[in-house]
Amino acid sequence: MSKLNAAPTLGDVAKKAGVSTATVSRCLNDPKRVVEATRERVMSAVEALGYTPNFAAQVMAAKRSLTIGAIIPTMENAIFARGLQAFQEELHSRGYTLLVSSSAYDPKIEKEQIRTLVARGADGILLIGHERDPAIHDYLARQNVPALVAWSYRSDAPLPSIGFDNRAAMFDLTCKVLDHGHKSIAMISGISSGNDRARERIEGFQAAATANGLDPQALPIIESSYDIESGAAAFSKLITSTPRPSAVLCGNDVLAAGAIKRATEMGLHVPNDVSITGFDDIELARVVSPALTTVHVPHRKMGRRAADMLIAMVEGSFSGTSKQLETHIIERASLGPARVT
Amino acid sequence: MSKLNAAPTLGDVAKKAGVSTATVSRCLNDPKRVVEATRERVMSAVEALGYTPNFAAQVMAAKRSLTIGAIIPTMENAIFARGLQAFQEELHSRGYTLLVSSSAYDPKIEKEQIRTLVARGADGILLIGHERDPAIHDYLARQNVPALVAWSYRSDAPLPSIGFDNRAAMFDLTCKVLDHGHKSIAMISGISSGNDRARERIEGFQAAATANGLDPQALPIIESSYDIESGAAAFSKLITSTPRPSAVLCGNDVLAAGAIKRATEMGLHVPNDVSITGFDDIELARVVSPALTTVHVPHRKMGRRAADMLIAMVEGSFSGTSKQLETHIIERASLGPARVT
DNA sequence: ACGCAAAATGCAAGCGCTTGCATTTGGGCT
DNA sequence: AGCCCAAATGCAAGCGCTTGCATTTTGCGT
Numbered sequence: 231m232s233k234l235n236a237a238p239t240l241g242d243v244a245k246k247a248g249v250s251t252a253t254v255s256r257c258l259n260d261p262k263r264v265v266e267a268t269r270e271r272v273m274s275a276v277e278a279l280g281y282t283p284n285f286a287a288q289v290m291a292a293k294r295s296l297t298i299g300a301i302i303p304t305m306e307n308a309i310f311a312r313g314l315q316a317f318q319e320e321l322h323s324r325g326y327t328l329l330v331s332s333s334a335y336d337p338k339i340e341k342e343q344i345r346t347l348v349a350r351g352a353d354g355i356l357l358i359g360h361e362r363d364p365a366i367h368d369y370l371a372r373q374n375v376p377a378l379v380a381w382s383y384r385s386d387a388p389l390p391s392i393g394f395d396n397r398a399a400m401f402d403l404t405c406k407v408l409d410h411g412h413k414s415i416a417m418i419s420g421i422s423s424g425n426d427r428a429r430e431r432i433e434g435f436q437a438a439a440t441a442n443g444l445d446p447q448a449l450p451i452i453e454s455s456y457d458i459e460s461g462a463a464a465f466s467k468l469i470t471s472t473p474r475p476s477a478v479l480c481g482n483d484v485l486a487a488g489a490i491k492r493a494t495e496m497g498l499h500v501p502n503d504v505s506i507t508g509f510d511d512i513e514l515a516r517v518v519s520p521a522l523t524t525v526h527v528p529h530r531k532m533g534r535r536a537a538d539m540l541i542a543m544v545e546g547s548f549s550g551t552s553k554q555l556e557t558h559i560i561e562r563a564s565l566g567p568a569r570v571t
Numbered sequence: 572m573s574k575l576n577a578a579p580t581l582g583d584v585a586k587k588a589g590v591s592t593a594t595v596s597r598c599l600n601d602p603k604r605v606v607e608a609t610r611e612r613v614m615s616a617v618e619a620l621g622y623t624p625n626f627a628a629q630v631m632a633a634k635r636s637l638t639i640g641a642i643i644p645t646m647e648n649a650i651f652a653r654g655l656q657a658f659q660e661e662l663h664s665r666g667y668t669l670l671v672s673s674s675a676y677d678p679k680i681e682k683e684q685i686r687t688l689v690a691r692g693a694d695g696i697l698l699i700g701h702e703r704d705p706a707i708h709d710y711l712a713r714q715n716v717p718a719l720v721a722w723s724y725r726s727d728a729p730l731p732s733i734g735f736d737n738r739a740a741m742f743d744l745t746c747k748v749l750d751h752g753h754k755s756i757a758m759i760s761g762i763s764s765g766n767d768r769a770r771e772r773i774e775g776f777q778a779a780a781t782a783n784g785l786d787p788q789a790l791p792i793i794e795s796s797y798d799i800e801s802g803a804a805a806f807s808k809l810i811t812s813t814p815r816p817s818a819v820l821c822g823n824d825v826l827a828a829g830a831i832k833r834a835t836e837m838g839l840h841v842p843n844d845v846s847i848t849g850f851d852d853i854e855l856a857r858v859v860s861p862a863l864t865t866v867h868v869p870h871r872k873m874g875r876r877a878a879d880m881l882i883a884m885v886e887g888s889f890s891g892t893s894k895q896l897e898t899h900i901i902e903r904a905s906l907g908p909a910r911v912t
Numbered sequence: 913a914c915g916c917a918a919a920a921t922g923c924a925a926g927c928g929c930t931t932g933c934a935t936t937t938g939g940g941c942t
Numbered sequence: 943a944g945c946c947c948a949a950a951t952g953c954a955a956g957c958g959c960t961t962g963c964a965t966t967t968t969g970c971g972t
Binding site: 236237280282283284285286287289290295305306308311315327329330345346348349350351369372373374457458487491494513514516517518519 | 621623624625628646649652668686690692713714828854855859860
């Protein structure tokens with residue numbers, strides 16, 4: 231059945247156990263369909279040969295891979311780590327395997343990765359954010375691969391989603407900052423192009439300003455890529471604005487960590503000289519000093535629910551409704567009252 | 572060839588282009604073997620149908636997947652992130668795809684993941700560290716899947732490796748700390764069981780102590796899992812030792828970040844009251860304050876070279892020699908002179 | 913003992929692709 | 943025009959597994 235020194239196949243096991251390949255297959259996939267005595271014989275043959283099923287062949291024959299793909303914008307910081315971890319744990323407990331790849335926030339790469347995951351037989355795909363070429367939806371529909379969007383809730387989007395309201399969360403946080411008496415505020419955002427989460431957070435920021443009688447056009451906003459150094463650089467620029475901001479709201483915790491770092495390097499005390507806030511509440515938020523006031527996102531819950539929903543979609547028992555989760559503000563030392571001038 | 576509303580196959584493309592499946596296949600994999608006119612016809616059929624090759628079928632027929640698997644102990648912190656990123660970039664540029672999974676530092680899980688990756692047709696596998704059940708080597712040999720060990724160099728190990736000398740690096744760092752006049756030092760290590768890197772770092776620490784006239788048995792060492800909170804907890808314990816350590820060396824930067832955090836919370840100034848060092852030089856080392864004195868590891872270089880070596884192994888052109896890389900100490904503010912008492 | 917339905921197992925047809933080998937085609941020469 | 947060889951293409955056999963259907967075995971009731 232197979233040459234010397236090659237991996238053993240189902241056929242090898244079957245021959246050794248004196249049964250047909252069908253029986254071996256059933257023994258492995260649905261043991262109760264095989265009588266005890268036979269099963270034992272087969273299992274010990276499997277053991278003796280060190281047999282491992284060939285995944286490609288399984289996928290091909292069964293037309294299902296029990297594999298879910300996820301494409302996240304970046305693995306370089308921990309923004310998605312906790313949620314993804316929970317996602318994967320839940321998938322695992324349901325018998326699915328997770329394949330992850332990162333798109334570096336590039337729509338071209340994301341498109342490529344989607345094709346790759348589909349080609350690899352992913353039964354379903356998890357995507358981040360709603361914004362992408364509609365052709366992708368057609369492609370996924372044509373290939374019969376369900377997809378779910380996470381980290382961003384929207385009820386009217388082409389793909390079902392699970393997440394929270396980025397705009398409202400940032401609105402609330404901005405209000406909280408203004409409540410501390412800050413009049414001159416600024417924002418360091420992630421790159422908003424192709425990133426609905428970043429854009430919605432900007433909108434929330436501006437809307438809160440408007441609602442509190444500030445002119446949103448007058449508030450400086452710098453877009454920056456999501457790493458600590460860029461956050462630091464953006465802070466440097468922002469802090470020279472006139473009037474100098476007394477509070478800088480950041481699009482996520484990584485940017486905020488960069489801002490704090492730079493502020494400290496410049497001899498500014500946080501929050502006495504300048505308040506800084508983050509978004510996401512990743513571990514980093516508690517490590518920097520002072521610890522970050524930030525928006526807590528229920529990462530693990532989101533991951534678990536995402537797994538639930540996507541599996542339901544794959545198995546054809548999906549209700550079709552998107553799911554919105556709540557966020558809340560965590561106050562830590564990086565936000566203080568505006569200094570009286 | 573294929574039913575309505577199902578993904579198009581090679582056969583569909585062939586029919587549409589009026590050629591055989593063989594020609595389509597060659598067109599896609601080795602275009603120069605097909606004459607221009609035909610190629611164009613085929614390509615536009617591919618385009619029109621939105622055809623994507625079925626990966627499982629390709630693997631099955633070609634018996635090669637152009638996929639490399641990597642199993643790392645954890646994705647939860649950034650220890651392996653940079654190296655893995657470089658590894659993946661290099662693989663990508665050579666036409667290979669990377670599949671990553673994490674073992675949570677559990678040998679059982681690692682074993683399982685190895686089988687999974689092999690079953691998925693990985694052409695080669697990257698592992699971290701040398702310590703594992705020898706049966707795994709047999710299994711890999713039997714399945715004809717080459718494996719390379721990274722993050723730990725050893726010339727006499729069963730598997731070829733690329734990495735650095737963890738023992739020597741920690742030895743040097745410890746000497747450096749002692750040079751600063753510290754007499755009472757302690758270490759927070761990762762869990763050494765099943766982790767040769769952690770164990771070698773402990774050895775280096777103890778050897779340096781011995782070489783400097785200290786009794787290594789007298790130096791407190793706490794093993795702790797690799798996260799910030801555990802590092803903080805370990806620091807709490809350590810700092811109550813008698814005599815109180817004036818310098819705490821940590822097995823990696825994450826532990827050191829936890830130690831700094833706790834020290835600060837306890838009102839201890841780093842480095843005036845206590846010096847703290849890390850290992851790995853990940854981004855976190857520069858974010859914490861004070862920034863960490865640590866061992867710089869050439870992550871990106873290691874990743875790139877690992878890709879080189881593993882591809883060579885897969886393609887059968889491997890020299891067989893392991894590769895050792897150099898590390899060096901980065902001095903930042905977290906290490907200061909011992910206080911004169 | 914015998915007959916029968918149910919349980920257990922076997923048969924064999926694919927799944928979509930690659931590739932060695934056979935066949936056809938196309939040019940360049942004579 | 944007629945040949946010949948190389949280039950282009952087609953044929954068809956797998957790759958290792960799952961699964962619908964057919965066949966055999968088992969266990970019971972009578």
